[in-house]
Amino acid sequence: MEYYPKIDVSCIIINYNTAKYTFEAVKSIIDNNTAIDLTFEIIVIDNNSEKNDFEHLESQINILNSDCVKLIRSNFNHGFGGGNMLGVHYASNSRYYAFINNDTLQVTKNCLKLLRDFMLNTPNAGICSPQMLDENKNFRVTIDHFASLPREILKRAILEKLFPSKYLNRKTTYKSPQKVNYVQGSFMFIDALSFNKIGGFDTNLFLYYEESDLSLRLLKNLNKDTYLIPDAEYIHYKSKSIQRNINIKIEQKIALLYYIEKHHGWFAKKILNTHFVIRYFFSSLIKPKYWKLWLVLLAGAPLSLSLKQKQKINPL
Incomplete structure (x- = not known):
């Protein structure tokens, strides 16, 4: 089946009772991606937030008056993977999907173009991600190892010390693109055709391990790798939409x-x-x-x- 993308990137963002962060994330994407040779859209999925939160978000997005933003309200909380799959449903035929958390801000100018160009020049890439920073623009761990018995029982630091060639050091500041097991789900830039071929996110997973599962299935089924791109950066406030308990x-x-x-x-x-x-x-x-x-x-x-x-x- 032939695939004819209409635009370069569909950015998909989920809002859940954090309209303030979502609006800032949307505005950041628009303000920082101005390259004339890149086409993108932003699909915001409201995952059944409280009515006043959704109405606040809707009013703020209307102020932007941007044709590239679609706001969709769900009457059901689909979780992370399910919410993003709903976003895919409303997306145009795109060459790439960018799944971006609502508690993020773009740092690198024309970040989407940089990631697109890397993917175009790296045929074996299925997913890539910018380097994650905290709100003070300090390094934050972005990569991780696939979940396994050794990782869960022996822990990451021991495995990285004992088997450095297999377990890449997560806390190293890399200067060039690195092939990794998987990247944090707060910003995943994905080849749409590959994503579609494996059926997207496993929606049995409601909040955790969706990104690891996706990278592993892309690797197993299509031999597509995941990369960290250090030249691109973004801020992640982290867990603003999830109350830890x-x-x-x-x-x-x-x-x-x-x-x-x-x-x-x-x-x-x-x-x-x-x-x-x-x-x-x-x-x-x-x-x-x-x-x-x-x-x-x-x-x-x-x-x-x-x-x-x-x-x-x-x-x-």
């Missing part, structure tokens, strides 16, 4: 164990889950809030306990 930690463990079983098999999941059951039993003796997590792990951390199953359809 025990339910979020439970969601993270459910997603991790689902990912492990999907890519490494049932037995690997069983080993890791047993490790967590023992670990969080003792943690719960010190921090009682972990008993809720321990009970979920004891039940095998099934997807039926995911936050995805607790979402309600609300009238618009």
Whole structure:
């Protein structure tokens, strides 16, 4: 099937009760990407925010009066992967998708063009990402290793020291493009045709491990690699739309164990889950809030306990 892209990039952003950040992210993309040889659009998916938050965002976007911005309101919280897939549904036929968190700001001038040019010149690239910075423009870890039993039990730092050729140092400041396992989901620039071929995000994952799963499937199925592009930079305020609590930690463990079983098999999941059951039993003796997590792990951390199953359809 032939694929004829109409524009270069469809930028997809999810808003969830953080209209202020979303508007600034949209404005940042428009202000910083002015190259005349690049065409792009911005699709904002409101993931069933409170009515006043959506109305505030809608009024701010209307002030921009930009034809390149589409605002879509969902009556259901689809999570990260599902929300982005909804954005893909409303996107034009694009050569690339840029999945960008709403709590980000563009730093590098014409960042989208820089990433597009890299992808055009690197046929084996499926995903690339700029270097992430914090709000003070200091280095922030952008790359990571695929989840596995060694990573979860031995931990990243030990693996990086013991096997440096296999486990790239995440905290190094790189000067040239680096092939990596995966990049943070806060800014992923993706070849649209490859993304479409593998079916996009796995929407069983509600909040975590979507980017790792996507990079691994692109590598396994299409031999497409993921790259960090240090010459491009962006600010990520990080987790402004997610309030950290025990339910979020439970969601993270459910997603991790689902990912492990999907890519490494049932037995690997069983080993890791047993490790967590023992670990969080003792943690719960010190921090009682972990008993809720321990009970979920004891039940095998099934997807039926995911936050995805607790979402309600609300009238618009």
